[in-house]
Amino acid sequence: MNEKVRKIVIAGVMGAISVFLGATHLGFIPWFAGAALTVMHVPVIIGAVLEGPVVGAVIGLIFGAFSLIQGAIAPTGPADVWFVNPLVSILPRLCIGPVAWLVFRAGKKLKEGQLFIISGFIGVAVNVFIWSLSQKLGGFESDAVMVFTVGVSCVAAVTVSCLLLFWQYKKSSELFPYAVSAIAGSMTNTALVLSSLGAYKFIPWQLIGTIALFNGLPEAVMAAILTVVVVATWSGIESKRKGSSV
């Protein structure tokens, strides 16, 4: 089949799923204290690992543009209205796909052990980057810096351990890169959206670490599970876990 036509169609269809999940509120999963987790970015990740970074970026663009329009036309809460700003809604979402794809490609080439070490390093690097960025933008008290950094490091640490558990559970190294790339893509979304919200002073930096921890982490885990299951079924990868096949 023609590569290009398939890419166009898959980008369009995955974009539609993302819009659909948002518009029908199926993609929002209630979490504690009235907050909701979202799986709207999963189509972006799936598109990226199946068809490459450009497709991922295009689906991200649709996802972002839709949350912008939704915030402006039919918001369901104050948080939706923040996304009317394109720097909050579109720019971070453009990065999900390419990051997920890069991590996926790296993960396919490496052995699991190497991947763990590298993802640990990347986690630290992202930490330092966000930390220095917030320092530069901030001008805030030192305890805020601490809370934020601790929050983000917790996210990184727990993510890695969840990853380990998940991988143990599945025992399938073939699926491992998909899980890692989904987590990376999801974290990209969380980190960039929250930093842009912080940069615009919509949320105080002190809160951002907490939100990253309580929202970003379960979102990443959900994205990983969903991505792995969908991709595994689609491309016929079998896990060693016994059970019925879809």
Next chain:
Amino acid sequence: MTARSEFEFSVKLSIGQFVPGSSLLHMLDPRVKIVVCVMLIVSAVLVGRIFAVTLLFVLVVSVLVGTGVGAGLAFRALRPVAPFLAVLAVIQMFAIPQLRENAVIVWEWRFLHMTDRSIVSGVLLIGRFAVIVMALHLFSVTTSTNQLIHGVEQLVRPLEKIGVPAHELAMVVHISLRFLPILLFETEKLMMAQASRGADFGKGRGVRRLRRLFPLFVPMFLISLRHAEAIAESMESRCYTGGRGRTSRLRPRLKRADYLAIGAFIAADGAILAANYLFSEAVWGSRALCIL
């Protein structure tokens, strides 16, 4: 029928409310409207002065009134957003500690502080969002999705020379929009099928809820991917090969009214942006003026 209605989403999908009409805005070339809309959004994000945001707001309203769409329609767009905007503005005024640093406290009651900077940022927030919401509304009411897609495609076509796939991008958006009803139908069917097997999508939260939604999400993705293969195959069997050499039945051309409209708008918007940057503290030296 109440049991069934839980699975019907068609009602909830109400984005893209094109209202056919014959106002001047309806007549304008979609490209002009896209440029105007994007410029309004960008300048609303860029401006940082209350007077500039107010001027932008006046500009949007006057475009709506002047072209015969009517301001009533525009203010109706603000209604669903207004309560949330109010909440956000209150948060901005009281709860952001960064805005308390090196600012003058205007009002204080126990732990609530209102500073000049927090008031400015609250007002800016409301103004900025009101402008963006109205700009988007102005655009979506007067432009059909077909016009929108063709407009975007023609606008980005010059970028094809540097490798931006303009036609392909428009095609993706087109497929997305056309695929939504199919997805809607398939998901309704899926939900009913799984419910008949005893699935319950409504309960629990977090991972437990996700597990309940799994029998819905996974087949949804797989069905969509399968549909995608079929669409790609049928496009190919109709000899679709992408943008190169493809012609279009509709070829809108810019008329004089379009040039006039875009010229007038750019002049007004540019003046507001210029004023926003010119009236800075460095030029005026006075804090009160710079805050406005």
